[in-house]
Amino acid sequence: MSALSNSNWDRRTVLRAAMGLAAAGGLAACGSNTGRGSGGGDALVQYFHAYGEAGTEQAIKRYAKAYKDANVATQWITGSNFESKLFASLLTKEAPDLFEFHPQIQLIKSGQVADLTDIVEPVKDDFNQADIASHTVDGKIYGVRMIDDPQFFFYRKSMLEKANVEVPQTLDELLEAAAKLTTDKVKGVYLGNTLQAVIRPMIWAAGADTLNDKNEPAYHTDAVVDGIKQMRKLFTSGDLLLGAPADYWDPSALVQGLTAMQFCGMWAMPVMQEALGDDLGIFPFPKVGDAGKPSVYNGGWSMFVNAKGDRVDEAKEYVKWLWIDNKEYQEDWALSYGFHIPPRTSIAESxxxxxxxxxxEGVKLFNEFGHFDNIGWTQAMIKATEDVFADAVRKDADPEAALDKCDKVVNAELKKLFG
Known part of the structure; x- marks a missing residue:
């Protein structure tokens, strides 16, 4: 398989922009086979972000072509602003009938996504139950998970052996390892160009959480503050790869020998194995502080139906056909273009x-240390924690002050959503 695309888009973390639906401009048609945007007015239109793995666009269009009950046109949206194009389009008559995104409660509260309980319920027990929980509000299921994407550190075994470095078990040990592994040609570790991908893994590894089960902030703890201070130390150490040609989701930094350890996702494993053979290991985000525990973020993508569209029932039928009934295509999507864990238990087990x-090993880490999306953790909250890292890690703001600022945003969102 060819290497992932070299765009600098952080495509795998939950998407960047704050969620204000009106924040973006109009949508230009992207890619081919664009249905409504190119005169194909009778087609159901689905939106996908541009996956980096070779063959993905062709696969999605191949599945659509095989569907006999409706024409299905695909907008394959390239560039760094999938979410702004998606949410701008949802305000217009060009809105897609179905689209991929992540479970977030404001989509439900605003009536944007359709209730899919009737199509998921009959096979609910065959889904990873954490995926069902992350898509459920008040007993109703919104969205069908297509893939689970565990994220962890990949490392070059030979580089660690040469530097006499053990696999890090704590964040302190990660910093020590990065220092020992850094040479004039190779940096010790790569976390992506913005570090945003490791924010939630670090919170979980500190024994904290984004929200607790009462939808209250759970991230502002002493252990998280200590973790932020350690991340600042790493950022200024000279041992962290900064300004790499591609972001964390692309395996090229590790494959090209720019770094000895790289935070990335399981989707990149086949490309890394092809390039590095057995000289490749993985470990979870290491624990932060004594009360911490290693963590693995299970990102991924889900399919939603636009409840404000005029073809909701037809769109639901297509989602049912492809993402509920058609296990052959579900398996193909999860395993033929990079490695993803199928959310369907029966497919994962076979x-x-x-x-x-x-x-x-990746599946074991996923099962042992995995954390899934919290549907109450919204785009504005994600942005607020990114601002904490921008201020306190990349600049030198006081972590407590940065978290206080974050608390104000998160609490205002929670009040808006939950009263």
Whole structure:
């Protein structure tokens, strides 16, 4: 498989922009086969962000073509602003009938996404129950998970052996390892160009959480403050790769020898294995502080139906056909273009590619240390924690003050959403 695309788009973390639906301008048609945007007015239109793995666009269009009950046109949206194009389009008559995104409660509260309980309920027990929980509000299921994407550190075994470095078990040890692994040609570790991908893994690894089960902030703890201070120390150490040609989701930094350790996702594992063979290991985000525990963020993508569209029932039928009934395509999507864990238990259990070696280790970390999206953790909250890292890690603001600022945004959002 060819290397992932070299765009600098952080495409795998929950998307960047704050969620104000009116914040973006109009949508230009992107890619081919664009349905409504190119005169195909009779087609159901689906939006996908541009995956980096080779063959993904062709696969999604191949599935659509195989559907006999309606024409389905795909907008394959390239560039760094999928979410702004998606949410701008949802305000117009060019809005898609269905689209991929992540479970977030404001989509439900605003009536933007359709209730899919009737199509998911009959097979609910065959889904990873954490995926069902992350898409459920008041007993109703909104969205169908297509793939789960665990994220962890990949490392070059030979580089650690040469530097006499053990696999880090704590964030302190990660900093020490990065220092020992850094040479004049290689940096010790790469966390992506913005560091945004590791914010939630670090919060969880500190024994904290984004929200608790009462939808109250749970991230502002002493251990998280200590973690932020350690991240600042790493950022200024000279041991962190900064300004790499591609962001964390692309395996090129590790494959090209720019770094000894890289935070990335399981989707990149086949490309890394092809390039590095057995010289490749993985470990979770290491624990932060004594009360911490290693963590793995399970990102991924889900399919939603636009409840404000005029073809809701037809769109639901297509979602049911592809993402509920058609296990052959679900397996193909999860395992043929990079490695993703199928959210359907029956498919995951029969997936031979994930049963041995490094993929099996990835599944083990996913099961043991995995954290899934919290549907109450919204785009504005995500942005607020990114601002904490921007201020306190990349600049030198006081972590407590940065978290206080974050608290104001998060509490205002929570009040708006939950009263």
């Amino acid at each position: 997936a031979d590619k994930l049963k041995s070696g490094l993929p099996a």
